[in-house]
Amino acid sequence: MTRFRDLIAKAANPTGTVFILLALILVGVFAMNPGFFEGPSLMAFLKQAAPLVILAAGQYFVIVSGNFDLSVGALVGAQVVIAARLIDGEESRTLPVILAMIAFGVAVGLVNGLITTVLKVQSFITTLGMLLVLYGAIRLWTGGAPTGSLSEAFRQAGRFGIEDVPVLGQVPWALLIMIGLGAGAIALMRSRFGRVLMASGDNERAAALSGARVDAARTAAFVLSGLSATVAGILIGGYAGVSAQVGDGLEFTVITAVVLGGVVLGGGRGTVLAAMAGALTIEALFTLFNQMALPATLRPTVQGAILIAAVAYAARQRARPAPAPATPTATATATPS
Amino acid sequence: MSETPLLSMRGIGKSFLGVPVLHGVDLTIEQGEVHALVGENGAGKSTLMKILAGVHSADAGTVELNTGESGGRMVSFTHPLQAQHAGVASVFQEFNLLPELSVAENVHLGREPRRRGLIDRRAMAERTAEVLADLGVEDLAPTAKVGSLSVAHQQITEIAKAVSQGADLICMDEPTAALADAEVELLYRLVRRLKERGVSVLYVSHRLKEIFDLCDRITVLKDGRLVQCADTADITPDDLVTAMVGRRIEAVFPERLEGTAAGEVRLEVRGGGNAWVDGIDLDVRAGEIVGLAGLQGSGRTEIAEAVFGIAPFTRGTVKVDGKPIRITRPRKAIGAGIALVTEDRKAQGLALRQSVRANARMVLDANARVHSRKRLNRIPGLLSSLDLVARGEDQEVRYLSGGNQQKVVVAKWLAAEPGVIVLDEPTRGIDVGAKHKLYSVIRELAAEGLAVLLIASELIEVIGLADRIVVLHDGRIAGELPGGATEQDVMAYATGRRAEESRPA
Amino acid sequence: MTLLAPERDRAGRRPARRLSTTALIYLALVGVLALGGAAVALDGGNLFATANLVDMLTRTSLTGFLAIGMTFVILCRSLDLSVGYVAALSSLVAATTMDGQPGNIPVAIGLVLLVSGLIGAANGAFVTVLGVNPFIATLGTGLILKGYLDTQYKGPAGDVPAVFQQFGYTRIAFIPVSTVVMLVLAAAAVWFLRSTRTGHHMYAVGGDVDVARMSGIRTKGVLLAAHVLCAMFAGVAGLLLAARFGTGSAEAYTNLYELDAIAAVVLGGTLLLGGRGGVAGTVAGVAILAVLDTVFNVMQVDPFAKDVLRGAVIITAVALYARRQLDRTARRPRFTLEGRLR
Amino acid sequence: TTDTPADTPDEETTAAESGDEWFVQADYDEQLAQRDIEPEGDPNTPWLQAIEPEWIDTTEYAKEGGDATLCFSNASVSNPWRVTGWITMQQQVEVLQESGQIGEFRVSDAGDDDDQQISDIQAFIDAGDCDSIIISPSTTATLTPAVEAACASGVPVVVFDRGVNTDCAVTFIHPIGGYAFGADAAEFLVDNLEPGSTVLALRILPGVDVLENRWAAAEQIFGDSELEILGNEFTGGDAAEIKNIVSQYLERGEVDGIWMDAGDGAVAAIEAFEDAGQPYPVMTGEDELSFMRKWEETGMTALAPVYSNFQWRTPVIAATMILAGEQVPSEWVLPQDPITEAELGDYLERNADMPSLHYAKFGGEDLPGFPDAWRDR
């Protein structure tokens, strides 16, 4: 009975909402196409979803610390283009180029972070500016359209996996990377860094007066976001190769995902697991649209309506009166752990 | 005053998050009287006032208002605006101004004078000037931007805002808290003027002198209950204190624990100064509780902030445990073993949406130098030794009562095992039980060999707890007194009436 | 009654007079014009040739309409990411309603303002009633509109009569009519913010909602009004698009006008956190962007380099404003240098 | 002053595309027929060929002394096809500058913003020193008033690629058109697939006329066939999106053919089949090199319909012709032959040095900058 009540309470929790939404959408997908839950197609779904999930984790760090990162879409695009141009089909260049991409992702995150924290420019503007700069600079560099091509080795991570696993078929590297990074993100949020980041997003001043290096933590969050965009770029480039449009508009999709996960813009609330679940939810929603053969042009409408409804629902949950507190008589001292 | 009272509140009850803060309180205010509402911190004065002002709604009881031509009628305000329309204006304890707007705009916010439907800025400025002139304020331009004003002028703006509403009853919650003596004088004139005009005033203050100077009647609250309501003429200051506190002062503070002894000097400041304080010489020894006393604005918080590296000293020297150190950032202070319980726990002490656990370990998490598994493991024990009342360590701190929130703040600092702890108004806005607990905690800390620097506006706290009292006046040390000194002695220094002759220049 | 400037009695001396932010931005505009003019001159051109002036002014009108509207919501500490979609929809509503008949123009204008106003009201309701963060609420509205536009209009539709096209093309000397209309509406917006209660209250709502509410301001109504106005200005932008295109175009939303508008507002010194700024600054912000664009155009800067420069300019400008704001919160010192010597 | 040619309520266009239907039977029939008409001119310089040209006299625009100032209002260079074409055009301009026919070549890029392009065109008009204005409109209908204004300014106007709803330009240069492109592709699928086979259509964006025409023609042809159309999806031209969509269709059943309205991202679609372990579909892409290379590598059954990229050379040449008073076709329809399997090897060899996202029929092999200008763009 209590367990059931706990479950209800969890569901009513704004962070829990996303799991219910995800479940509902998956039920819908199942109703349309029971085959979706067979190993191979589930694996294929997760392979497609992995980049967005990883981006969501990166964006989560930035949002939870009280900022935005609008530059991730442009960064993903830039990374794929950089990879293609620098590798230019040479297998031997794969590793050095990946290292260069990581350095570039870190650098972009660092610049975003420093402009936001040191120069006190709101992150919305900082990263909007960065979006423009990246978009223009990368096209300047390649003369308008991507050149070069990716190596086979580069494409491994995004496209292939462990083949011939019973039941599942191919277990994609992308899925394993996603699980690894997801676990890493969860661990990071439980670490001292994560706690400081969360506190900085909730109450910057209190965190600073507790000795937290708020600016450093926030900058690190941008760096993590830059890194996540790098990994997403490696996976997306690996998955589908180079195209001029890669990464376009991803920033809004990923912010939508994180917010669907119950993470509040402004910081200090929400879990990284739920943010990643938000990304899965979006991908599942796109799959559902596809299964339903919903006219492609109508999809944004449904997506927008669901977004507003879900966030409004979560806001309602949050605005509800506090859970009954301990009465002074029933002194429940903090449980020693 | 035989006519029907202007206001009668009966049986008002109110709970916050299940914790009752008012129990069936009655309050009547006559036409044209100045009525004092007194009581300890957390007695429920502000809450009662906010119910009257429509900020909170009461859980129980009735409010009958007899303003204007409408006879007595029951009211229950759910919005401050309703209260304003009914003739009740309020000056709240927290500032309620928009720094980006001018004085005139703030005074008329929400009630801008209009001509043909449009805001009439000229009228707004003129009327503001009139109100200010009426109040005898001469040096405040209606066009000045509020953000650029001094605290006192901001307070005046607030009062002008209430007055300009043409209310029959004006409630003021600690209006003099931020004012210097000359400005208090101004407020006296102001209140008397209102009274002459037949306006009633509900006056909340901790300053007994003002209450006896200004008020006709006094209502005393204690722990959310009505203790007494008397004419000022019928009561002496001593009686009033007894009524407020309900016990003899000596009994309130726990005795010094056995084995507490002043040891080595742990914190030493010589000639400390910055833009806000100057010439600060201070020693705090292990096992010693040093009280910092002074009026509002005398620079107590600034000393705490300087010692902790928030607004560091720019002159003089600081030594911690005998070692000279330049504390330029809170991290450095923490590394040196200093802790600061800030005066505003919500804005500066807690991440309100995080759990008790997350807050309690914040200092350990944020500082590698003090982080250790052993200390983390001590936190649950620490919280229970502070008698924290919470549903569990996972509860968000915003759902805790003020006192319990403060315990979390204290716990987060004790977790770091500091050698010096600075407590800035640690008992502000928390209830009596929690206060008591904190008093004994402070004693225990001293007994464990910590150097304690205690700032408290309640003089009795400083007097009752401190081994030595350092009194500030206008950013400088005015004098030093032994623990247990009289309030009069402290006030003599604090108000600058007495300066310490023997102090080196 | 003496009306001393409070600064004086506070610090005991009058601090050096500071320029108002708006004045500073107009100075910046002059600076950009001077620098741009010099750069173009070095390049062998003349930035102030009629053609370039016309170009500059024309560029201000569309972004101007959107940015003026955006100023209202940003002042209220909100945001509207749906204006590009509203403008696109409005261009279609206008063009299909006019359908080539000059007689339909008044109806079409009315309908555009109604439709856009309703969308603004929906945005406002999501934000105030449902408590959805404005970023998300208006992003959602934008998506909903996008779906509608893509489904309903498979391309340009409607026909704008030549009379109405004058709105997009006619000039008085070198000043396009659309720019004049934009400036008139900007003046109206300045007046609205200054002289009407709702406008005045926008500053209060953006400054501190709680204080505003406690002072008896119907904060939700004000926020709603800001959103409605913002969307209606986007509707006017849609009318201009229709006049310029001679037809309605759903594709107009792809140009990310909303980001341009936000950039212009922020460049114009309005705080993204609300409560400070105004339309006068916004107009300057719009003008700065237009001058830059014209300079880039005249100097034949690579289109992608334009994006880079734009991004850099926006960040730099906001960093400069942020610098100015830093010392505003500083506490008043008691012991200045002379205090120390005392 | 007013810039509108105004007061010319365009009767011929009001009837046309004010609705949301993209299919105009007459245009469709005409384009399909044009595919079989032998163009006039040398097949080695297809950018100078013309299908059923109606030559018009341009002596009124003749200008002495060469060194003409050409002003080009470009819609954008926001996709690889336009990037390739833009390089070709610049190379052609260099040649003409060297020969002294063109002096200054002035360009505005509107970044796909119609309103911006209208301003750009106006700026050229106002500058008053353009000897000819070349326009590549970003959208057909919306640019019409601006093009009319350009015409009204008296200088010869050359429009290419997408058209406008006015024929005031001296010449309008374009390959046969979207219907022909879509039909080439659809017919290929109908011919190469068994009746009852399934086809998935991948499109970039809704609402862009050249793209809508391609799909409208394909729908026409598919409608008359026995192929089953599984769906038509918008991909934004993003490879990842394309691969996602194709993979999802493959999960639900077989896909025998792929019709695409443009070639970018075709490789991603093919890879989706590889990754799903399915046989290659019969496929139509475009003459974009990564697709053609993949096609050769896999040996799949495919066709590369062409929307002739070499058309980017023609406008500047046309402008110089006009300024020299030479005759030009009033509507200059360039050939648009798809690349078949038989020609695949040849085109790949000719473009061996070219990067991916380059278009095989770019027609710049004889320009002096070849191949560096396209290779190191």
Ligand SMILES: Nc1ncnc2c1ncn2[C@@H]1O[C@H](COP(=O)(O)OP(=O)(O)OP(=O)(O)O)[C@@H](O)[C@H]1O
């Ligand atoms: N919004 C609130 N939520 C929860 N608890 C509250 C709230 N407001 C006040 N309290 C609690 O109610 C009690 C009474 O507070 P109140 O502010 O009325 O005291 P007060 O007499 O005005 O004290 P002070 O002299 O410090 O101003 C305190 O314990 C306080 O913590």
Ligand SMILES: Nc1ncnc2c1ncn2[C@@H]1O[C@H](COP(=O)(O)OP(=O)(O)OP(=O)(O)O)[C@@H](O)[C@H]1O
């Ligand atoms: N010389 C001054 N004149 C007017 N206001 C001042 C002056 N110095 C400080 N203040 C302001 O007065 C307020 C209280 O000052 P401060 O923090 O120094 O006082 P305190 O002694 O710590 O008192 P409390 O802690 O009770 O507020 C602050 O907001 C501060 O900015």
Ligand SMILES: [Mg+2]
């Ligand atoms: Mg109070």
Ligand SMILES: [Mg+2]
């Ligand atoms: Mg203080």
